[in-house]
Amino acid sequence: MSVSTPEPLGSPDTPGYVDLALYDADEQELVSRALADATLKLPGWVPREGNTEVVLIESLALIVGELVYAINRVPATVLEGVLALYGLQRDPGKPTTGRVRFTLSDMLGHMIPAGTRLRATVAATGETVDLETVEPLEVLFGATSGEVDVTGVEVGDAGNGIAAGTVLELVDAVPYVDRVELVTALAGGADPEPDDAYYGRGSALLSRLVSTLVLPSHFTAAALAHTSVKRAMTIDLYDPGQAGNPGDHQGHVTVAVADANGNPLSSSVKNEVEASLTAKALAGLRVHVVDPTITTVDVTVTITVTGTDTAGVQTAVADAIRGYLSPSTWAWGGTVHRNELISLIDRVEGVGRVVDITTPAGDVALAGVAPLAQAGTVTVNVQAGA
Known part of the structure; x- marks a missing residue:
């Protein structure tokens, strides 16, 4: 190397x-x-x-x-x-910009299309810079000229400084144009960021990164680094040992953790996670690690079936409900909305329509500060007819 x-x-x-x-x-x-x-x-x-x-x-x-x-x-x-x-993107550069005047050969009125290609020459180097109009230019009857903004076809600073009054070459065939010249000097173009500058900014970014846990997202990511933790959520300003709601307890942060299926972890694992997070937390923060609160939701639904495989459709609907109401995939918090269940079931292949959902009778608000939903008893009834 x-x-x-x-x-x-x-x-x-x-x-x-x-x-x-x-x-x-x-x-x-x-x-x-x-x-x-x-x-x-x-x-x-x-x-x-x-x-x-x-x-x-x-x-x-x-x-x-x-x-x-x-x-x-x-x-x-x-x-x-x-x-x-880390969100650091390379600067792609900018095209040079300016304004030009088209002088026409008659007074009949014409439209210069957007994207009309022009070419400027850098006097010092002989390098050419292609430009194009950014919008259509309408020259009214009785007028012989009009102005429009132009931009470089490619990014780069080669055209910067070409002076106002410079005559441009008309690349596209526009027969009624007699002359094109710059009204303002070309400016604003920038080359794409070179490797050394981009990597230098990257070095500056990485050099200021520290392992101290400060934001809720830091605690969530650090908890998920533990081999036994597959789900994690951080509740800021909350102490589970005190009365009150999230936001009430200054200097406290609580992290709910679970395994891949959303099930609680053992006390020893939670103690390990808590000790690890505490060691990395900002000084003065008290860290707590808790289990999620799982709310079981029973579902009873009546549907119609479009085909002949009634049992297969019933199984597919039940699987869709259990997959949706699963602690392994449920987004932390929120409410189980009855209408969302109806929409979910209606999209299952073979379902004609959802006749009714008798359970739950309404929306189900999930309990706890770190709630997850779990399907309980799922009953799928089939009503004859379309």
Whole structure:
């Protein structure tokens, strides 16, 4: 593995990023090393262009070179993925913008379409910059000119500074246009953020990350890091040992934890989680770990069936209800709404319509500060007829 010296970053205040090249040999170097090794191991052998051995070595070097290129892209790709998880995006750059005047060859009135392509030339370098109109330009009868905003076709700063009054080339064929010139100088274009600047910002972001738990989301993520915890929810400003509601207890945070099925964990596991969270919590915070509150909801529904497989549809409806009212998937909190159950059942294949839900008779408010729903007795009745 080779380590390259970092180039200067966009800001001197950003931490340095060291770019890693896992293996930096190119195809020619691979061929040279292979030929040198073969010459040592095969006394009297002289490599000649076109020899079978040389052709094989060159072909293998080409394949290995492509692998080297792919491998060397891994560190940057992984880093960009990590930075994306933290919401840091590369600046894509901006196109240059300005305003132009179209002068027409007659006074009959014409419409210049949006997206009409123009071309400016940078006098100092001879580089060309393509522009396009951002909206249609209507030149009324009796007028010979009109103005419209333009933007660069590609992002970049190459067009910045091209002065007002510069005559532009009309790339698209618009026969009634006599002349196009800039009314304002082109400005505002920016190149895409280069790797060194982007990675420098990434280094600055990662360098300020700490393991201290402060926000509710921090506690939830830290609890889920425990191998036994598969579901977790944090209730801020709440002490389960005191009377009151979430938000009443300053300096306290409570985390509800459960296994993959939404079931409570053992006391020993909860003690481990509580000790771990307490050790990482902001100084002064008191951490509590509790079980979720599971509310059992019985469902009795009457449906009609469109086909002949009545038993199969009944089973499918029951499975859909149990899957919906499951502690393993239920979103923490909320209410079991009767109308949502009706909608769920109505979407099951083979159900003609939902005749009635007798249980529950109305919406079911889930109990506790960390509530989960669980299906109880599920009864699916079938009414004859459509």
